[in-house]
Every structure is written in structure tokens, then in C-alpha cells.
Amino acid sequence: MTSEERMVIFASSLGTVFEWYDFYIYGTLAPILAAQFFSGVNPTAAFIFTLLAFAAGFAVRGFVPGEPVAFAQGNRVFELRTYTTADGKLDALHKRFREETVTKFFPRHGMQNVWYGRPMDAPQSAVGLRSMHKAIRRSWR
Numbered sequence: 001m002t003s004e005e006r007m008v009i010f011a012s013s014l015g016t017v018f019e020w021y022d023f024y025i026y027g028t029l030a031p032i033l034a035a036q037f038f039s040g041v042n043p044t045a046a047f048i049f050t051l052l053a054f055a056a057g058f059a060v061r062g063f064v065p066g067e068p069v070a071f072a073q074g075n076r077v078f079e080l081r082t083y084t085t086a087d088g089k090l091d092a093l094h095k096r097f098r099e100e101t102v103t104k105f106f107p108r109h110g111m112q113n114v115w116y117g118r119p120m121d122a123p124q125s126a127v128g129l130r131s132m133h134k135a136i137r138r139s140w141r
Contacts, residue, residue: 026054076131078114084125093126106130 026033030050038046085093102113114129 023054023058030054076133078129078131081128081130082119082125083128084122087124090124090126097126097128 031047034043034046034050038049041049083093097116105111106113109132111130111132114131116126116128119125119127
């Protein structure tokens with residue numbers, strides 16, 4: 001077994017422990033939560049509503065919008081960079097990225113442009129998010 005496989009097993013086991021700990025805490029606090037959130041109904045109904053809320057949360061795991069994307073991108077590394085230029089040079093930076101970096105350099109090195117933006121509070125800056133496969137990132141070390 002490789003060290004990377006051991007790390008995956010460790011990380012997934014740790015995530016499972018945290019997830020089930022959350023379930024344990026919720027189950028333990030269910031009577032208190034029932035009294036706090038469903039105080040207008042009979043205590044038994046309040047407890048049942050609290051458990052139904054727990055069941056609904058458990059049932060929709062995996063349907064959360066960001067979760068499938070995170071799993072789908074599991075073999076990718078994302079890098080967020082901020083570029084700051086001298087006064088008047090931001091347009092030249094945009095041109096270089098548009099004509100060279102994004103169209104030639106990134107594809108040659110297995111990288112993808114995810115997003116570029118411009119912070120409103122830093123007029124001479126640009127922010128870029130790119131992604132690459134983990135193996136490519138590892139080869140840069």
C-alpha cells in the first residue's frame with residue numbers, strides 16, 4: 001500500500017468519525033433542541049419533529065450542490081493567485097493572459113483556467129483561480 005493510499009484511508013476515516021460524532025451530538029441534544037425549537041407543541045411531537053429534521057439532513061447528504069463538485073474534483077488541485085501591477089499595466093497583464101498564458105501555457109502544462117476577476121478595492125490587481133491534476137502539481141516540487 002502506498003503512502004498516498006494510506007493518506008486517503010486515514011482522511012476518509014477521519015471524516016467518517018467527525019460525521020458520526022455530529023450525529024451523536026445531535027441525537028444526544030435532541031430533547032434540548034426539541035424544547036428550544038418546537039416549544040409550541042406537545043413535547044412528544046416536538047421530539048419527533050426534531051428527529052425528522054435530523055432524518056431529513058441525513059437523507060439529503062450527497063445532494064448538497066457543492067458536495068458532488070468537491071468529489072468530482074478530488075484528483076485536482078486548485079490554486080488561487082493575486083496579481084498586482086504598477087499603475088497602468090493591468091491591461092497589459094490581461095492581454096498577456098488572454099493571448100499567451102490561458103491559450104498556450106496552461107494547456108501545455110495540463111492546467112485549466114477556472115476563473116479570473118478583479119477586486120473592487122484594488123484597481124491594479126487581478127485574481128485568478130486555476131486547476132491542475134495532483135500529479136502535475138507534485139512534479140513541480
